[in-house]
Amino acid sequence: MTQTQRENSHLIWWIAGGLFSIVLAIIVFFQMNTPPRTEHQTLQIPKTENQSKLKKESAQPTPTPPTTTSELKTLVNDDLLKQQIPTSPSLAKEEMTKLDDIQKQLHDQANTLKDQHIDAEQLIKLKEEQIKLLESQMQEHNKI
Template sequence: MIEDQRHSPKLLIGIAGGLIAVIALFMTYQWMIASNAEDLPQHQADALPAKAAPAEAVKAPPAAASEAAANTVKLVEEDILKAPVPENASLAKEEVAKLQDIQSQLSEQEKSLNAQHADADQLIKLKEEQIKLLEAQLAQKP
């Protein structure tokens, strides 16, 4: 290209128009996909109702326990432990893999929390020493 063609306003307008057209096509495609996804029926596995837990397993906790439960974050649903294992081998393998993934996440979180707890204990000890030193400095001043 020669110098005049590189700085041509027609070329810049063409490039900008092309980019706008590509963006408009992409947005139209996304909009059409989203509208089609709402019209599609749900997957059969999603549509299956969850099995109810036995009535004796679901009991009202005492008031103190319910307050403590409200303050804590629920990491794992308890019905996972009581759910029957699927008879289909591939579904059972998927369930086992999912439970192993959850277990590894929980163990990583436990390690992280233990490390944070140890760091907090160390910070408390250091702050106590700092307070003692500051008190000693204040006692030395006339």
């Protein structure tokens, strides 16, 4: 390898390193200057009377989650039935969607529990048969 070829390869590595550091600096700069993203970004809409009423209704304290083990066993909180129905169609539709999702989860849980119950019954029957076979084998072994 000649002297100029070595100098060219060193020059290429220096250029590549410089470009990499510039790109890295730009990425860090933009990352530091962008505002943090929130989960739900909302549009700023001028307040109307309906919105201010809805905000007052939604400002009511939400029910606290159950803390004891007996309360954890309940699938649906009873306070859900006592809450007021939203007056806005969009909020009502959102609430209906949420309730439909809960209903679907409860239905899926019920199906899973039924399947588990059927499986457990089959296992019990198989274990009973296995016990009978072992008892018969023990009786035959004792006769010998």
